[in-house]
Amino acid sequence: MTYNSIYSIIFSMSDITLKTIITQHIHLQPPNHKGWQAVRCHVCNDHTRKGLRGAFLFDGDNVIYKCWNCSIVATYKPLEH
Numbered sequence: 001m002t003y004n005s006i007y008s009i010i011f012s013m014s015d016i017t018l019k020t021i022i023t024q025h026i027h028l029q030p031p032n033h034k035g036w037q038a039v040r041c042h043v044c045n046d047h048t049r050k051g052l053r054g055a056f057l058f059d060g061d062n063v064i065y066k067c068w069n070c071s072i073v074a075t076y077k078p079l080e081h
Contacts, residue, residue: 019058044070
């Protein structure tokens, strides 16, 4: 491998965001009016008559996951890591 090919691989990997990885592997609903994208919660498995209760919010590089049934919340803020 040449320096240029290694550089291009590393540079293309830096374009991969957590949002890209999540959206490639999890089917999300279109964003609602507040930006949340619904999904079935894999913690409590709640998705009954009230619909999908878990959701992701992508805010720039920040990612938030929340379930309105079991109240789990997970955040990723890359500038804090």
